[in-house]
Amino acid sequence: MRKIYLFVFLILSWKGLAQGLPGLGAGTTPNNRPTLHGKNWVAITGKPLAATAGAQIFNQGGNAIDAACAMIAATSTMWDVLSWGGETQALIYHPKEKKVIAINALGYAPTGATVEFFKGQGMDYPPQYGPLSATTPGTPGGIMTMLAEYGTMSLEQVLKPAMDLAKGYPMEAQTSNTIEAQKNRIKQWPYSKKVFLPHLGEEHEGPVAGEIFVQEDLYQTLAKLVEAERSALKAGKSRKDAIYAAYDRFYKGDIAKEIVRGTREQGGLFTESDLANWKVKIEEPLHVNYKGIEVYKLQEWTQGPALLQSLNILENFDLKSMGYNSANYIHTVYQAMSLAFADRDFYYGDPAFVQSPMKGLLSKEYAKERAKLIGDRNNPSITAGDPYPFQGETNPNLEILSKTKNAMASRSENEINQDVDEEFLIDFQKGTTSVQAADAEGWVVSVTPSGGWIPAVIAGNTGVGLSQRMQSFVLDPNLNPYNLPEPGKRPRVTLTPSLAMKDGKPFLSFAVQGGDSQDQNLLQLFLNVVEFGMEIQEATEAPNFNSYQMQSSFGDHEIRPGAITLRVDTPDWVRKDLLKRGYSMDFWNKTSGPINAIWFDWKHGTFWGGSSNYGDDYGIAW
Template identity: 85%
Template sequence: MKNTYLLLILLLLTHPSFSQGLPGLGAGTTPNQRPILHGKNWVAITGKPLGATAGAVIFQQGGNAVDAACAMIAATSTMWDVLSWGGETQALIYNPKTKKVIAINALGYAPTGATVEFFKSKGMDYPPQFGPLAATTPGTPGGIMTMLAEYGTMSLEQILKPSMDLAKGYPIEAQTANAIEAQKARIKEWPYSKKVFLPHLGEEREAPSAGEIFVQEDLYQMLSKLVEAEKTALAAGKSRKEAIYAAYERFYKGDIAKEIVRGTREQGGLFTEADLANWKVKIEEPLHVNYRGIDVYKLQEWTQGPALLQSLNILENFDLKSMGYNSANYINTVYQAMSLAFADRDFYYGDPAFVKSPMKGLLSKEYAKERAKLIGPNNDPKITAGDPYPFQGESNPHLELLNKSQNAIAALNSSDINSTVDAKFLNDFQSGTTSVETADAEGWVVSVTPSGGWIPAVIAGNTGVGLSQRMQSFVLDENLNPYNLPEPGKRPRVTLTPSMALKDGKPMLAFAVQGGDSQDQNLLQFFLNVVEFDMNVQEAVEAANFNSYQMQSSFGDHEIKPGAITLRDDTPDWVRKDLLKRGYVMDFWSKTSGPITAIWLDWKHGTLWGGASNYGDDYGIAW
């Protein structure tokens, strides 16, 4: 009898219907390690628990999802959650008043003198990964202030208060503290960085320890100047919006800008005051495609986001559900679809303000059908960019370069390709960021992937502002990508890629993830987990993904590893053997989902469901 009871309990625990009573069991997943966040009024999720708390504070004070997102970006920037105040902010916002999705482009651009010739004259094959020459102009402050002014309800002082409290001193978490210690040799190259990051110079451990109060007085003073500018404008009779833009002006044209430029140039950078003064946040129309009745939105081709849209268009030509979740057929099909889309990314994507990429052709269903025909039973390591121009009724202006690129890749064969994925390659390929997801009962939904200024960062003078390293995402060889060559005032093509999906004209999902070139891979599989395999939002963020390296890394030496794939370590032997026969070079991790954060809107019950994966420190709060 005792054994019978045990058997019944085991059967109950493993039955799908039990997923509403305990952490769920989805298609092919293990039980959730984190619970779903259920909220009626709001949800706030980001990369660090204290960052989520900052959003909760703003919501409890009556702010909307945009106010909360701005406070969370500010807080995570202050906490060096793989970004800083000199980095970049990219966002999608659903406005319930207009019922439209808005795109925020707050990516900095290349400074004066940053040209192909300049970097080649220094013997570089790519712009550097670190240091003042890796920096684009700061974008995050402008992004926060523009979002707040245009779509928020609160003052800048209110949303900056959590980050100012953090700057005055907070108990630093182990991840950041240990990253500082590990990078201290490079940090010591830059005097202002050394002053901030290494409070124990000369001791065995020169970085702060986990739990130690980490103080950033220069940053606090910089944020205080923004608040002061806002207050002065309000006292002069300016509106809330005008007062926030007065702070914006002080950062980009006033004394803060002058110190950023001075401090950057002192350390060998190229910034001029005109570079900061002329930079502007862009409010844009996002790109989108419809996948089986669901409209999926991404930022424009200055990000890698359209590669997810291309992948969906290609995969719409296959019955993924019948293949089975993470079967060998499914993995092979999705892998090659991503390879086709990312090959196009690598050759065609860039800043549309300089050279217009053929996005109409790239996102056409007809082009996707032609690309889908290239997917075979075995992986093709020689997949190259296609020619989308005929699908928008035009001739390819870079056909000669495209042919050179195709011939170079076609000249490779499997025995010549080094698909070994070492630690440095992985670190470059998956260079982190954070994500911010918010939603409220009024209908505002926000998805953000802010980044840049990660440790080790050059701090710009006495501002506390850590500069971006995003210049490294440019290439210097037009044969690689004629659309993504550095020029002053041009934005590099970045990996940062917030996502949003609408169904029947209503927001369905907001989702994002950190992790460099792996971002749109993990987000694509998260979306398919929900749409094709009926997983709930927490099951989908924790589920076993796979990661491909058959694309040019956007960082470091921009390597490509055709056929290389990372699978979760519980992948069955029969799937492993099948993939090996299909030409894949495999390695295995215990967690492969990436730190996905997501919000699902339950219109049936009028509630919000939040998910934060078990991959890292990402954390959420709901009410």
């Protein structure tokens, strides 16, 4: 009976949304969570405690960079589907320079990590778990570089909330359940077992919900960073140089030595030079203009440009006239994403090693040619296009591209029409967290830190959980000749913060967790606001759809053409239409993903914060 009531409630909710979305004013749709309103600052992230950390920093006079760094540190300490050995990538709006800056703090492949090495281990892909899945730690460097270059506070001030959490915080049920579910893997690694399983031999071996979870090793590692900063300040160093002294201790000092020792002891490949030679990169982001709005994403070492390509393709259609989440709208956006993600799967990689054809991929002319491929039915044989002529060059991988097209076209009906199972979905939507912060001075930060989720290998006695990002490489050049592992190379990742500018001012800052679904949910959020006039909280909660017609970036890198997840309240007439178009559907109660976003109200000089009702994510504004 409860299921029936829930279904009726959802149907009624959908009817209200469907009748009222276009053009309705703020507050007319019954959101599950309230919009966050602030005039001084806003801080949103993956856990309420971590959002509180950001609020503490703002209340102490910090700017949005300081607060964002504190929130990244806090979520990493709380294992919010990431940890300290993971990676951090960010887009920052610099109000004084009036430009968007990109932060690349993704670790790279260690010495010995080659195609030949992994194939010699009998692997088709680098492993999902364990020390051989780890890239070098990036998050500590990302935090310290952002803070040193653009923040105002000391590292000690910004790390204090995380250090308080490391000394002990009440475990949430979500993390407790994850530890318990993964405890057999955790037991393979001695330092992980020591941290995660304080009740070995009992029925519930990890911390239970509400129990104080203590991470003494991690606390000592963070204390060493603070100690390095203090010593540098005492020696007369500037705030910036003192933070970089802590950076050097992590990557070149005793912390680095213990990370390398502990990783190699457990079968990893790290060397001290791997950590010492790694650097955070401050880069120029990529961007396209969509109907007068400049949308910014990180470079092609992420999947971010796929959202930009999707917007370029969709600019050739009148989406608003189709109606929000009509069958025609869903089909058109699905096909546009399939075309963009096919290019992602084949062309994206680390530009420090291989130059992807980004000029061609992001050209409006190429998008028009891709848009012509959208017919009335789902096309399960979509593959990458050839953007090279659109930048005046010849494609060096035409032979490989031809093989890929032939392979896709020759697949059997059974290979195409596959339902999505639970294991596939877990791999496809690997979690992370997101951080959004903005302040009255004009700083805006959009971050998608990740890596080192449970079950993570902890590197020796540091408390630092290592990334699992190596699995995003492929070992077969026929899949992607641009994304093959080499020492010092960064894998192409799913992590993808977003910033949009309008009339030279910040318009929308947005990010979401969820692996390969990230730029799908972010694309739909953006269209919800721009095409359908949704208020930001409404837009974060609105029903999205998720496609699996792209290579998963995890596990066995599967692809499920035509598979689509819709919300349970999708009307019968839409379902029937999509079925005729060749889609294989499943239905969830919530489909937005845990989107966090800030919309900038320049008319009133205020911030509107949104955080979907999908998970634990939430924020605070003032």
